[in-house]
Amino acid sequence: MKKDLGIKLGKSFEFRGEIYKVFIFLVFILLGSRMAYLQIVKKDKYNYLAQKNRVKLRKIDAERGNIYDSNGELIVTNTLGYRLVYLNQRNVSEDQLKEMAEATGYAQEYLQRRVKYGEIVPYTRENILIDDLELTLAHKLMEKIGDYPYLEVQSYSKRKYIHDSLAAHTIGYVKKITEKEYETLKEQGYSPRDIVGKTGIEKVYDLQMKGKPGYDYIEVNALNRAQKIEKNKDPVPGYNLHLSVDMRLQEYMEKIFEEQNLSGSIIALEAQTGKVLTMVSYPTYSLTTFSSKISQEEWDEITNDSRKPLTNKSISGEYPPGSVFKPFSAFAFFNNGLDPKTKIYDNGVYSIGKWSWRAWKKGGHGTVDFEKSIVESVNPYYYRYADQFGLEPIIDVAGSFG
Known part of the structure; x- marks a missing residue:
């Protein structure tokens, strides 16, 4: 078995x-x-992925377009800005912090936070320590940069507002894109590190003025650190803008507001074309300050100003239209059968029941027809016929004029 x-x-x-x-x-x-x-x-696909892991693209920002006034005067351009970059990523010693504090004038605690939480540029691994260096400090650091092998002063294109606060609401300013803005604009080719227009012309024509970025090829090693950099594509500058605004007229009008301590707005249009010749909203604010760093003290001073300098009074807020609306009301009356030569007598007040509305001229304007109502801005003439013809005809005429 x-x-x-x-x-x-x-x-x-x-x-x-x-x-x-x-x-x-x-x-x-x-x-x-x-x-x-x-x-x-799948050779082509995986060859592409391998190259993508080995070779990275670094964006080179395009120079933003200039802005000129109606006389061809340059009012917004670009200049060199400077940033301080820390080259050891997030590793820093107490001695380095002390040296950086002495060299820059910034507190060690602030610099330590920037090293720990600051923005690191992809692939080159540069940690942006101070994004907008003052010119004198930048030059001082460049002279002594050899003493600090872990630091580098880099230049970049920065917006320059020639007149600073003149026509600030119309021109607007630029600043780094927010997360919310990026989510809205990324389909148009914007990146999370872009500088974008925040208000005014800078915002409305941002896409045209920003230009198209260039790129560098960066070969990286297994640790994703740059080994070799080659220029691949040059950036394309943005378009220049030519405004209809006359800055000499703008300056003259703003000076009147300043001298008389006024708060408000004035707009001057070219009658034949509708071009905006000047658009004043006063008080105004510094575009240079808002496009750079703004201190808490400066921000508090502006936001606590009862005259609301950040509000563009030319296009924001709700105000009674005043006498400039009278021609539209008159067209509505004529459409409903009023003869422009018909005369009424104005004694200075128009009453409905217990409510009364007065003329600006004490005692009234006497006998008034349409022509006199416009020349002397006779309010009771319009009160009377608005009461007679009602609201709807006025709304229809206003709508037909846009």
């Missing part, structure tokens, strides 16, 4: 060995097929 059992076991082991051979053969067939599929069929 032992002999027979041995024969049976031998046949069993032999059978299992054949199964293992077939299994191993199939595994090698599968592996070989997969390798052939990846290396032959």
Whole structure:
């Protein structure tokens, strides 16, 4: 029985060995097929992915377009800005913090927070320590930068507002894009590090003025650190803008507001074309300050000003239209049968029940027809016929004029 059992076991082991051979053969067939599929069929795809891991693109910002007034005077351009970059990513010693504090005048605690939480540029691993260096400090650091091998002063294109606060609400300012803005604009080619227009012309024509960025090829190693940088595509500058605003007239009008301590708005249009010649909203604010760093003290001073300098009074807020609306009301009256030569007598007040509305001229304007109502701005003339013809005709005429 032992002999027979041995024969049976031998046949069993032999059978299992054949199964293992077939299994191993199939595994090698599968592996070989997969390798052939990846290396032959999908060669282009994985070659592209490998190159993508090895070679990165670094964006080079385009120079933003200039802005000129109606006389061809340059009012907004670009200048060199400077930023201080820390080259050791997030590793910093107490001695380095002390040296940086002495060199920059910034507190060690502030610099430590910037090293720990500051923005690091992809691939080059540069940590942006101070994004907008003052010019004198930048030059001072550049002279001594050899003493600080872990620091670098970099230049970039920065917006320059020639007149600073003149026509500030109309021109607007630029600043770094917010997360919310990026989510809205990323489909148009914006990146999370872009500088964008926040208000005014800078915002409305941002896409045209921002230009198209260039790119550098950066070869990186396995640790994703730059080994070689090659220029690939030069940036394309943005378009220049030419405004209809006359800055000499703008300056003259704003000076009147300043001298008389006024708060308000004035707009002058060219009658034949509708071009805006001047658009004053006063008080105004510094575009240079708002496009750079703004201190808490400066922000508090502006926001606590009862005259609301940040509000563009030319287009914001709700105000009674005043006498400039009288021609529209008159068209509504004429459409409903009023003869412009019809005369009424104005004694200085128009009453409905217990309510009364007065003329600006004490005692009234006497006998008034349409022409006199416009020349002398006779309010009771319009009170009377608005009461007679009602609201709807006036609304229809206003709508037809846009």
